[in-house]
């Protein structure tokens with residue numbers, strides 16, 4: 001938990017309590033349903049919570065926005081972002097129902113009111129409007145954009161135009177070239193200088 005307080009110092013008591021409960025909740029649930037690598041549960045706050053919050057550091061969301069998380073798995077980046085932005089509405093989508101059971105249980109346990117989960121392949125979700133799609137470790141950029149784009153309202157409502165913000169690692173040159181897109185990239189270790197974030201990027205594509 002200390003690692004997130006190194007970088008953010010204005011959380012409310014509710015947010016501190018919610019972030020603080022994640023360790024025990026994910027340790028308990030991960031024993032039953034594997035949603036994060038077992039070796040990672042000890043590093044939950046760096047590898048999962050802070051990593052998710054790099055999206056908030058790059059692109060501040062406004063109150064009232066709607067954001068969907070493509071392939072949220074156990075709730076990343078959606079759950080940390082929903083704690084961070086209590087006035088933003090989040091839809092967390094995954095095709096594996098048992099993972100969403102964990103997400104719903106965590107959201108209920110910490111009293112998150114701005115999160116809904118949807119068990120579906122993202123290609124099949126009913127048409128609706130969002131300001132941003134977020135995603136981590138799900139699919140190549142080309143596919144993420146094909147899936148997310150139809151749902152995103154075209155407008156500039158914050159410092160970046162509405163679009164897709166995803167977390168990716170490694171050498172992205174080929175993936176970007178195959179996508180035919182011109183995304184902007186921010187190295188996560190420029191935002192949060194922690195060794196775990198070497199070669200990890202926040203990637204934004206605007207609509």
Ligand SMILES: C[S@@+](CC[C@H](N)C(=O)[O-])C[C@H]1O[C@@H](n2cnc3c(N)ncnc32)[C@H](O)[C@@H]1O
Pocket residue numbers: 035070071072073074075076077093094095096099120121122123135136137138139
């Ligand atoms: C490697 S996991 C990453 C989970 C989470 N985003 C994280 O970073 O911890 C990929 C997740 O994407 C989901 N997924 C893959 N393709 C999907 C699709 N087309 N629609 C919905 N979920 C999908 C999988 O079920 C899986 O839970």
